[in-house]
Amino acid sequence: MDEKVMLGHGSGGSMMKRIIDEVFYEAYGNDELLQGNDAAVLPAPKPGERLAFSTxxxxxxxxxxxxxxxxxxxxxxxxxxxxxxxxxxxxxSCGFILEEGYPMADLKRICSTMAETAREAGVRLVTGDTKVVNRGHGDGVFINTAGVGVVPEGVSLGGEQCKPGDKVLVSGTLGDHGITVMSCREGLSFSADLQSDAAPLNHLIAEVLAVAPNTRCFRDPTRGGLASTLNEFADQAQVDITIEEDSVPVKDAVRGACEMLGYDVLQVANEGKMVCVVPADEADAALGAMRANKYGVDAAIIGEVGEMQPERGPKVYLRTAFGGKRILDMLVGEQLPRIC
Known part of the structure; x- marks a missing residue:
């Protein structure tokens, strides 16, 4: 087994075959992937179902x-x-951009984690691509993934469906991922251990839909955090949204780090949280389903959708712990680059 990634590992020849066989196939080989074709041929969904695709x-x-x-x-x-x-x-699917000289042991560790996470989510890695760039031109490894899923008949979700009176839920504490990555990058240490919240949430979503079938939408508040996600919803549906500061779950260590660094925790990236908008009469059921999932134990109802004031346009408001109310803007620019 080679110890380092070399340019030849992206050449299409025997070295590339070796990295595919000994790293990628070994980690998550399956019937479709092991066919070795340029495209995976997969079973078609049932009549009435639709495909969802993202990258x-x-x-x-x-x-x-x-x-x-x-x-x-x-x-x-x-x-x-x-x-x-x-x-x-x-x-x-999974595409790797590897830098010449990248440690093969690190690549195998990444692939092992990917295989483990895919098993947890119940998905399969069925096709991929590998390229290697010159030393100094790739920063180790970049990864692209694309995903395909089946939307059951009768399910239709989207931010444009939010309606006045709906409740806004979040599946757990905010800012964990962004502050963890930032602290690692800058060599900062805090009194409490911080960990990224990265998690597959497809099972949590399915459990919410089972008890709250009229759910309007889900979205993961990654770059731009909760603030950007809610502003996207408001704009799509032409509504106002108001959230209660005291209701938003945030770990003390994350809140303290944001105060020290001058970040708004509501704009910090998350990788294992889900924002959900549901009708008011289904909010408690949705909350219970979230809290019953290991990735939703800190879930909370944090706000409500309201009528838009036509002269102002769609807005998101934060009602503070002191009883005041301020506009919660979408993040402008890049708060922390290379966060995901």
Whole structure:
């Protein structure tokens, strides 16, 4: 087994075959992938079902951090994006951009994590691609994943469906991933151990839909955090949204870090949380389903959808712990680059 990634591993020749056989196939080989074709041929969905398809690229630095690594992010990110449509994620593709000289042991560790996370989510990695760039031109490893899932008949979700009176839920504490990655990158230490929240949430979403069938939408608040997600919903549905500061779950260590660094925790990235909008009469059931899942024990109802004031346009408001009310804007620019 080679100890380092070399340019030849992306050449299409025997070295490339070796890295595919000894790293990728060994980690997550299955019947479709082992056919070795340029495209995976997969069973068609049932009549009335639809396909959901999404893709994402991952360039996080550092590539290993408490609670996960770039491989776990790559699986969770795409699984969650597919699942927000109400789909059952089934298949993933995976493309690697590797830098010459990257340690093979680290690559195997990433692939092992990806395989483990895919098994947890119940999805299969069925096709992929590998390229190697010159030393100094790739920063180790970049990963692209694409995912396909099946949307059951009758399921239709989207931010444009939010209605006045609906409740806004979040599946757990905010800011964990962004602050963990930032602290690793900058060599900061805090009194409490921080870990990324990266997690596959497709099972949690399915459990919510089972008890709250009229759910309007789901979205994972990644880059831009909760603030950007809620502003997207408000704009799509032309509504106002108001959330209660005291109701938003945030770990003390994360809140303290944000105060020290001047970040708004509601704009910090998350990789294992889900925002959900449901009719008011289904909110308690949705909350119970979230809290029954291991990734939703800190779930909370945090706000409500309201009528938009036509002269102002759609707005998101935060009602503070002191009783005041301020506009919660979408993040402008890049708060922390290379976060996922």
């Amino acid at each position: 994402d690229s991952f360039v996080v630095t550092p590539q290993f951090f408490p609670g996960g690594n770039i491989g776990r992010l790559a699986i969770c990110g795409t699984v969650n994006d597919v699942a927000t449509s109400g789909a059952r994620p089934l298949y993933l």
